Structures are given as structure tokens and as C-alpha cells.
Amino acid sequence: PFLLAQLQPGDYVGFTFFIGSMAMLASTVFFFVQMTRVEGKWKDSLLVSALITGIAAAHYFYMRSFWAENQTSPTEFRYIDWILTVPLMCVEFYLILKPYGAKQSLMWRMIFWSVWMLVTGYLGETVFRSQSAIWGAISTVGYAFIAYDVWFGGARKLANSSADPNLQNAMRILGWFIFVGWAIYPIGYMAIEGGLLSGVLPVKAMDLIYNIGDAVNKIGFGLVIYSLAISSNQKLQ
Amino acid sequence: PFLLAQLQPGDYVGFTFFIGSMAMLASTVFFFVQMTRVEGKWKDSLLVSALITGIAAAHYFYMRSFWAENQTSPTEFRYIDWILTVPLMCVEFYLILKPYGAKQSLMWRMIFWSVWMLVTGYLGETVFRSQSAIWGAISTVGYAFIAYDVWFGGARKLANSSADPNLQNAMRILGWFIFVGWAIYPIGYMAIEGGLLSGVLPVKAMDLIYNIGDAVNKIGFGLVIYSLAISSNQKLQ
Numbered sequence: 001p002f003l004l005a006q007l008q009p010g011d012y013v014g015f016t017f018f019i020g021s022m023a024m025l026a027s028t029v030f031f032f033v034q035m036t037r038v039e040g041k042w043k044d045s046l047l048v049s050a051l052i053t054g055i056a057a058a059h060y061f062y063m064r065s066f067w068a069e070n071q072t073s074p075t076e077f078r079y080i081d082w083i084l085t086v087p088l089m090c091v092e093f094y095l096i097l098k099p100y101g102a103k104q105s106l107m108w109r110m111i112f113w114s115v116w117m118l119v120t121g122y123l124g125e126t127v128f129r130s131q132s133a134i135w136g137a138i139s140t141v142g143y144a145f146i147a148y149d150v151w152f153g154g155a156r157k158l159a160n161s162s163a164d165p166n167l168q169n170a171m172r173i174l175g176w177f178i179f180v181g182w183a184i185y186p187i188g189y190m191a192i193e194g195g196l197l198s199g200v201l202p203v204k205a206m207d208l209i210y211n212i213g214d215a216v217n218k219i220g221f222g223l224v225i226y227s228l229a230i231s232s233n234q235k236l237q
Numbered sequence: 238p239f240l241l242a243q244l245q246p247g248d249y250v251g252f253t254f255f256i257g258s259m260a261m262l263a264s265t266v267f268f269f270v271q272m273t274r275v276e277g278k279w280k281d282s283l284l285v286s287a288l289i290t291g292i293a294a295a296h297y298f299y300m301r302s303f304w305a306e307n308q309t310s311p312t313e314f315r316y317i318d319w320i321l322t323v324p325l326m327c328v329e330f331y332l333i334l335k336p337y338g339a340k341q342s343l344m345w346r347m348i349f350w351s352v353w354m355l356v357t358g359y360l361g362e363t364v365f366r367s368q369s370a371i372w373g374a375i376s377t378v379g380y381a382f383i384a385y386d387v388w389f390g391g392a393r394k395l396a397n398s399s400a401d402p403n404l405q406n407a408m409r410i411l412g413w414f415i416f417v418g419w420a421i422y423p424i425g426y427m428a429i430e431g432g433l434l435s436g437v438l439p440v441k442a443m444d445l446i447y448n449i450g451d452a453v454n455k456i457g458f459g460l461v462i463y464s465l466a467i468s469s470n471q472k473l474q
């Protein structure tokens with residue numbers, strides 16, 4: 001029946017759900033295929049990139065159908081996606097730093113803060129909406145720890161001591177993804193009713209920003225790691 | 238329910254939706270398999286060819302169901318497809334010219350103009366329909382820059398300086414794809430209500446032309462690159 005639900009001209013949110021779902025799927029295929037071609041030490045990273053965009057693709061197909069039928073997109077789907085994909089992005093940092101001595105503790109630390117960030121953010125956005133400011137602040141602590149790790153903390157220090165300019169460059173770009181790309185999510189949070197930016201950004205605008213941001217954050221993130229894998233004259237097979 | 242919607246004899250648009258979807262799918266399988274057999278430097282190009290026809294296949298399956306149910310095909314689906322596949326075709330130019338010194342800036346320049354062309358074209362076709370002529374002209378600027386690049390600009394110059402007759406031949410054919418094959422889309426645009434060719438071409442005729450044109454432009458484009466990859470006695474594995 002969802003095929004009867006027609007995309008209306010100017011329904012940019014519906015549009016970006018369609019484009020996003022297909023872009024995520026195509027990227028997943030891309031990362032899977034390239035995984036078979038890069039040097040062994042990069043295969044895990046590309047596999048995880050494929051899982052991240054693959055999970056997102058499945059969610060986007062679901063969300064796009066939901067949108068086509070109901071012209072709305074429940075927040076829960078976003079958090080369902082994030083709780084799986086954001087920790088996997090943290091795993092990516094561990095994987096690219098492992099050849100330079102990253103310990104599993106770095107991975108668990110980042111995963112912990114990402115789960116902290118998402119669980120408390122979800123509580124503030126839905127269950128305890130009237131105290132959303134406090135929960136948002138608690139959530140931001142997790143975001144800040146992750147950003148700190150990548151910009152100045154353990155993760156960055158490993159990259160700096162690696163003496164590999166490609167790795168350092170990738171870490172710098174990924175740092176910007178976290179600082180700028182990820183910032184759209186707390187901004188969207190502040191745009192909810194009762195939030196600091198409430199009324200400034202209409203809810204539909206946020207869905208549009210999320211759809212574009214998700215594609216950049218997930219596909220772009222994977223492409224940075226792919227570039228790293230094929231840099232320094234590492235030949236593809 | 239869409240299986241209950243039957244193709245009528247003489248429903249050429251419905252016909253070509255079915256044929257197109259299967260042709261795109263078969264080509265995708267072909268490009269994926271041949272990708273594993275061509276020399277390393279061509280693998281990326283064949284992978285991208287497979288992604289282009291694969292994305293189109295997914296969209297064609299969707300559009301054919303939509304057509305079977307509703308006897309119409311919203312413009313939005315075409316643009317959703319183009320916004321992903323046309324930039325990927327621009328990536329193809331970069332990939333085949335990379336062994337001859339193409340820089341990433343060539344790729345980003347072409348992607349930029351393709352997105353420019355499609356976004357402004359969409360706005361003129363739907364949201365600002367009453368000013369479709371102006372938006373069409375703005376869109377054509379992007380088309381012209383891409384065509385110029387391939388016929389006379391940076392892309393062509395790299396091919397000329399490559400001293401590889403196979404590459405030069407492929408570039409010439411791809412140039413014709415852009416000049417003639419792609420020209421059906423702006424012609425279709427002019428056939429919309431209020432356009433320069435309005436009334437000359439009925440809307441159903443345009444769907445038919447798009448369906449045939451898409452197959453030629455996407456599968457043909459990929460086949461040109463495949464021929465290039467197996468030319469000059471490069472042995473398949």
C-alpha cells in the first residue's frame with residue numbers, strides 16, 4: 001500500500017529519505033567490495049564501515065516508507081539507529097589506531113560515552129521531556145568526552161606519535177566530523193518543544209538536516225577511512 | 238496488491254519500466270562479475286558502473302510498481318535517481334583519467350556542476366514551475382560546463398595528452414553520450430506545461446523516451462568503460 005503514498009513536489013524530507021536510503025545501500029556495497037581489495041590491516045575497518053551504512057540503509061528504508069505513509073518520522077527510529085551505529089564509529093577509531101598501539105580500553109571508553117550520550121539524550125527527548133535541558137547537559141558530557149579523546153586525548157596522541165601523516169590527516173578530518181557533523185544532533189535536540197532553540201527550527205527542517213547530516217556523517221566517515229586505507233601507495237588487489 | 242495491476246497491451250511505458258528494471262539488474266551483475274576479472278586499475282571504474290546500474294535497478298523496480306498501480310510516474314523519482322547516478326558518472330570520468338594524471342579537483346568540479354544542474358532543474362520543474370524557463374537556463378549552465386569539460390576542457394585535454402588511442406576513443410564516445418544521450422532530459426523538461434515544447438510531446442511519450450534513454454545512458458556508459466578496460470590486449474583473468 002505504501003506505493004500509493006505519493007511523494008509530493010517539494011516534500012524535501014521524503015526526497016532525502018529516498019536518496020539517503022539508496023546512498024547508504026550503494027555505499028554498503030562499495031565498502032564490502034573494497035574490503036576484499038585493501039591490505040589486510042584495513043579490512044576490519046572497511047567491514048565496520050559497511051556495517052554502519054548497512055544498518056543505516058535498513059533503517060532508512062523503513063523510515064522512508066513510514067514517512068511516505070504518515071508524513072512524520074518518530075524520534076525513536078533515529079535513536080534505534082544511533083545506538084548501533086555510533087558505537088560502531090567508536091570501534092572504527094580503535095581499529096585505525098590499533099596498528100599504532102591502541103588498546104581495547106580506548107574502544108570501550110569511547111563506546112561507554114557514546115551509549116551514555118544516547119541513552120540520556122533519549123530520556124530527555126521523550127520520557128523526561130520536561131527536564132530536557134538537564135538530560136541534554138548530561139548527554140553532552142558523553143559527547144564532550146568523545147570529542148576530547150579525538151581532538152586532544154588518547155586517540156589523538158596515538159595518531160600524533162604514529163609518524164604517519166595519512167593517519168594524522170584522517171584523524172583530523174574525523175575530528176571535524178565529530179565537532180561539526182555530529183553537532184547537528186544536539187542542535188536538533190535543542191529545537192524540540194521547550195528546548196533552547198524551540199521554535200527557531202521547525203521539526204520538518206530538522207528531519208531534513210538529519211537526513212543530509214546522516215549521509216555525510218556515515219558515508220563520509222567511511223570514505224575517510226577508505227582513503228586512509230588506499231593512501232601511502234598501498235596497492236589495491 | 239500491485240501484482241493485481243495488470244500490464245495492458247500497448248502500455249509501452251509500463252513495458253519499458255519492466256524491461257528497464259531487468260536490464261539494469263542484469264547489467265549490474267555483469268559489471269560486478271567482470272570487475273573481478275579486469276586489471277586492477279579498472280576495477281574501481283567497473284565497481285562504480287555496477288553501482289550506477291544497481292541504483293537505477295532499485296529505482297526502476299520501484300517506478301514500475303508505481304506505474305502498474307497508478308499509471309503514472311512522478312517526476313520526483315527520476316530526480317532521486319539522477320542525483321545519485323549522474324554524480325557517479327562524473328566520478329567515472331575521474332577514475333578513467335586518473336592513470337593519466339587527473340586530479341580530484343576534476344571530479345569535484347564535475348560533481349558540483351551535476352548537482353547544480355539537477356537541483357536547479359528540479360526547482361524549475363516543480364516548486365517554481367511558473368519560472369521554469371529561467372531555472373532551466375540556470376540548470377543548463379551546469380550541463381554546459383560538464384559537456385565543455387568532456388569535449389574541450391580539462392578532461393579532454395588529459396585524454397589527448399595520454400597518447401592512448403583506446404582512452405581517446407572512449408572519451409569521444411562518452412562525449413556523445415553527454416551531448417546526445419543526455420539531451421533528452423532537457424528536451425523532456427521543455428515539454429512540461431508552460432515549457433517551450435509544451436504540447437508537442439505528450440507526457441507519456443516523455444516517460445517512454447526517458448526509459449529507453451536511461452538504459453542507453455547508464456548501461457551503454459558502463460559498457461564503454463568495460464570495453465576500455467578490456468582493450469589494448471589487456472587480458473581478463
Ligand SMILES: CC1=C(/C=C/C(C)=C/C=C/C(C)=C/C=O)C(C)(C)CCC1
Pocket residue numbers: 082085086117118120121122136137139140143182183185186189213214215217218
Ligand atoms: C550531545 C547530545 C546529543 C548528541 C547526539 C549525537 C552526537 C548523535 C550522533 C549521531 C550520529 C553520528 C549519527 C550518525 O549518522 C543528543 C543525543 C541529541 C542529545 C542532546 C545532547
Ligand SMILES: CC1=C(/C=C/C(C)=C/C=C/C(C)=C/C=O)C(C)(C)CCC1
Pocket residue numbers: 319322323354355357358359373374376377380419420422423426450451452454455
Ligand atoms: C540541462 C537541463 C537538465 C538536464 C538533465 C540531465 C542532463 C540529466 C541527465 C540524466 C542522466 C544522465 C541520467 C542517466 O541515466 C534538467 C535537469 C532536465 C533541467 C533542464 C535543463
